[in-house]
Structure formats: C-alpha cells, structure tokens
Amino acid sequence: MRLGTQSIWLRRYATGATPRLRLLCLPHAGGSAGFFHGWGHAFGDDVEVLAVRYPGRQERIAEAPWTVLEELADAIAAELPPYLDVPLALFGHSMGATLGYEIALRLEQRHAVVPELLMVSCRKAPHLLTPRTAAFAGDDELLDEVRRLGGTDSALFDDEGLRDLVLPAIRADFEAVARYTARPGVPLGCPVVGYVGDSDPEITAAEVRAWSGVAPKGFDLRELPGGHFYLVEQRDALIADIRARLAPKR
Template sequence: MPLGTHSTWLRRFTTAGPPRLRLVCLPHAGGSASFFHDWGHAFGDDVEVLAVRYPGRQERVCEEPWTSLEDLAGAITGELEPYLDAPLALFGHSMGATLAYEITLRLRERFSVAPELLMVSCRKAPHLLTPRTAAFDTDAELIEQVKELGGTDSALLDDEDLRELVLPAIRADFTAVAGYAARPGVQLPCPVVGYVGDSDRGVGAHEVAAWSDIAPHGFDLRVLPGGHFYLVDGREQLVGDIRARLAPQR
C-alpha cells in the first residue's frame, strides 16, 4: 500500500513499520472517530488502528450525514481496499457493530477477504433486531434518548451552539439505525466476539450471545461492568481483552 494513502473516511494511527494487522473501529450513532483516539497505539507496535470517520461530523462536518447503514457499509468497504495488504480485525460499538457486520459480508463478496476477527459491542444479533420508527417529533426527544444511553458525546448537547452542529448527524444516525430492518443473519466467515455491559438497559447479554447463531468459526461473549457505554470507564479492561485476542498466536 502506498505510504501516502489517505482517506477522508479513515483516521489512521500508523505503526513504525509495516503492520502485522489492522484494527478497524466503528463508532456508535452520533459518535465520531475521536471516540477511539485513546485506542490509536494501544495494541502493540505492529497493530495499526483505523478509526472510521462518518460524514457530517468533526473533519466532515460540512458534509451531509448519511441515513442508510447499507450505503455507509458499502462506502467504508471500498475505502478499506488499499489496506487489505495486511489482515483486518473489526470492532463496532452499537450502530458500529451493525456496520462491522455489513462490512464483513461485503469484504467477502467484493474482495474475497475474511477478517481475522469481528468484535460486536452492545448490539443485538441481526436476526433479533426489532423494526421501529425513527420519528422524533422534537429535538428535545432526540436529545433525551441520546442522554439516556450515556456516553461522552452527550455532554455536547448541553452547549446550545455545539448542539446545532452535532444534532443533524445524530438524527441521521438514529434514522439509519431505525431503517435497518431485521433480517435473517448471514453466516460469518470469521470468529466473532460479543461485548456488552452488565447494566445496559437496551441490550441484554442473551441478545448479544445470539451472534453465536451466525458464527460457525467460533464465538465468545464478554460481559463487562457498566451500561451502554461501559467502554468509557472500562476502557482498560476492554482494551486489554482485545489486545490479548489480537496478539500473535504462539
């Protein structure tokens, strides 16, 4: 891959030498690549982290946010093509988990590539998703739902000026999630790990465990302390678990 390769879709935390593996990190609804900033060099000198930058926020704030997870997955898959000279692993949190799943399917279909590992966090298996409306009559209702989930991004909504910048992307993401209809799960070409907080009020451990139904190459479930954003306060435990899984097999 050319050293100068650049993508507006990917924030790249480069390694000193050619990476042994690349970890693609997909943020939650309303989230941004900066959510994974502390992960950039957390997995060893030979693991390059690629944090996905969705349209409509931060460096891409002037772009229209997208409202289709399928379209997002297709675009991100295409952006990953130059990085397929090393094996990939994918980690997606909440909405990002669904995107990671769809990208995994597209990598196989378009490039005959299977990730080394798919890690899905706080998201029901595809065949358990319940269709729902995306309608939020007011900004206040949308803000209330975001704050109920928690996470560092929700603090931005208390600042009136910042709120006007971040709300369009949040609304688009919630619309995309609601528009992703439940479907029969497709058997995955790689091992899967599911993560969930033990006090997540929106997703239960049994619903994350159902990813095992579409993981013929192996599945593991980790239930960690915390709610939907357990990975903020529990960063060290989660990162340590992922680091161990990505380490070279001896």
Template sequence: MAMDTRSSWLRRYETEAPPRMRLLCLPHAGGSAGFFHKWRAAFGDDVEVLAARYAGRQERIAEEPLTDLEEIADAISADLLPYLDVPLAIFGHSMGAAVGYEIAIRLQARHHVVPELLMVSCCKAPHLRTPREAGFGTDEELLAEVVRLGGTDAVLLEDPDLRELILPAIRADFTAVARYNARHGVPLACPVVGYVGDNDPDITAAHVAGWADIAPKGFDFRVLPGGHFYLVDQRDALVEDIRARLAPQR
C-alpha cells in the same frame, strides 16, 4: 496519526514499522473517529488502528450525513481496500457493530477477504433486529434519548452551539439504525466476539449472545460492568481483552 488522502472515511494511526495487522474501529450513532483516539497505540507496535470517520462531524462537519446504514458500510468497505494487504480485525460499538457486520459480509462476498475477527459491542444479533420507523421526532426527544444512553456525547450536547452542529449527524445515525433491515441468517466466515455492559438499558446479554447463531467459526462473549457506554469506564479492561485476542498465535 495520518489523514490518508486515499480515504475520506478512515482516520489512520500509523505504526512506525509496517503493521502485522489492522484494527478497524467503528463508532456508535452520533459518534466520531475521535472516540477511539486513546486506542491509537493500545494494541502494540505492530497493530495499526483505523477509525471510521462518518460524514457530518469533525473534519467532515460540512458534509451531509448518511441515513442508510448499508450505504455507510458500502463507503467504508470501498475505502478499506488499500488496507487489506495485512489481516484485518473489526470492532464496532452499538451502531458501529451493525456497520461492522455489513462490512464483514461485503469483504467476504465481494472481495474474498475474511476478517480475522469481528468484535461487536452492545448490539443485537442481526436476526434479532426488527426495523422500525425513526422515532425521536423533536430535538428534545432525540436529546433525551442520547442523555438516557449516556456517554461523552451527552456532555457535548449541553453546549447550545455544539448541539446545533452535531445534532444533524446524531439524527441521521439514529434514522439509519431505525431503518436498518439486517439480512437474516447470513453466517460470517470469521470468529465473532460479543461485548455488553451488565447494566445496559436496552441490550441484554441474550441479545449479544445471539451472534453465536451466525458465527460457525467460533463465538466468545464478555460482560463488563456498566451501561451502554461501559467501554468508557472499562476502557483498560476492554483494551486488554482485545489486545490478547489480536496477539500473534503461538
């Protein structure tokens, strides 16, 4: 693993040899780069994993977290530029999927770079989203929402000291998601793959299947057992599916 001094926004898991491809992994609201630590060598010796390091957590705990999803996408897109010497694939979970969509748009519009693949997990298609006022006004309401959705963050929040440290980042991310006003009808220049858990309390298969409307280069879709954080228990199945999609075409 390398903390590349070129980037405050990316954690880089270097391959021994020069990579054939890079995979950018974007965490959920309240999540951190560490969520993808077990993915660091999961896709072969020639696929280098980059994990987004959102402000306000882990090594960046002292920094003010951003509350605008497009500002997050702007910052990560800028830090990605030195890594575009090989093809790039993008995987984002929940909020990370929306960030990934915005990054893909920026790369194709501003830098004439088209990702090899955008993989979106447990996230409504952009044109199905509606911005809303950020809810969960009290800490208790916000904590209840995190617990409802499940995932590893809910366990961390049981510790009062950890809760005090990470709650500001969670609140900032939930605010960014609530305020996000996605561009309607902007087609992607790359293929898209959607993933969802069959028991997600909020995101349905139809919500994710809607990405097909803005994926003229192709869309595929998988439903896996589990809720909003299906990718914790179904990590092996998901990783195997992604590995197959990133494999060299013969």
C-alpha cells in the same frame, strides 16, 4: 488509494513499520473517529488502528450525514482494499457493530477477504433487531434518548450552538439504525466476539450472545461492568481483552 494518501473515511494511527494486523474501529450512532483516539497505539507496535470517520462530524462537519447503513458499509468497504495486505480485524460499538457485520460480509463477497475477527459491542444480532422510532421524534425526545444511553457529553446539548451543530449527525445515525430492520443473518467466515455492559439499559447479554447464530467459525461473549458505554469506564479491561485476542497465534 495508496497508503501514503489520506483517506477521508479513515483516521490512521500508523505504526513505525508494516503492521502484522490492522484493527478497524467503527463508532456508535452520533459518534466520531475521535471516540477511539485513545486506542490509536494501545495494541502494540504491530497493530495499526483505523478509526472510521463518518460524514457530518469533526473533519467532515460540512458534509451531509448519511442515513442508510448499507450505503455507509459500501463506502467504507470500498476504502479498505489498500489496507488488506495484512489481516484485518473489526470492532464496532452499537451502530458500529452492525456496520462491522455488513463490512465483513462485503469483504468476503466482493474482495474474497475473510476478516481475522469481528468484535461487536452492545448490539443485537441482525435477525433480532427491532424497529426504533427515536430518529423520527422531536429534538427533545431524540436528545432524551441519547442521554438515556450515555456516551455523549450532555453539556453539548445545553449550548444551543453546539446542539445545532451535533444534532443533524445524531438524527441521521438514529434514522440509519431505524431503517436497518431485522433480516435473516448471513453467516460470517470469521469468528465473532460479543461485548456488553452488565447494566446496559438497551440490550442484554443473551441478545448479544445471539450473534453466535451468524458465527459458525466460533463465538465468545465478554460481559463487563457498566451500561451502554461500559467501554469508557472499562477502557483498560476492554483493550487488554482485545489485545489478547489479536495477539499472534502460538
């Protein structure tokens, strides 16, 4: 796929010239590329943002959502070679963090490309993951779990038509997360940064810090005020932190 060709998997926020670096953003379970719309041109003219478009939502609403994270990682990694003419960094929130990790492994193993940086947000390290059952509960129980975590406008669930529209993608993503069980963590060839909200009901700073076990090239942790979706309220602080990490090395 040429850069001038639209990718069904990637929403591209192109820069005016060839970028110095690209940032791949991976949404959370039930999320979409639109979650990162405000990030599109937030990192300067030399950083191009790519937001991943999962099947079953927004432009891909007519497609069946996928339920296996490894298959999603395969498909996304296969889209990336045309974009690897410059360094690539990855940011994934919650489910997206696991996808970012799997994509980074595939880039190293299949394309001999080591990402510049992997940034993981509000997600346990691969060797600490515990089984989840929300995907297999009834609709009400599943939506209660989504409300508990936040990040999705609960008004969507009050409208029966909208609820029926978004629920399949949410259920599929939660099923994909549930299927991705703990496994020995394979070390990455790039540094890793972990982010977490200080009042996240789902995960602790210590659990995010455990990503250091797959980051022999270096690990750093940033804790910000807020819950599982701290990155909404703390958007400016988070973007400033990421921008500094992506800045040219001096």
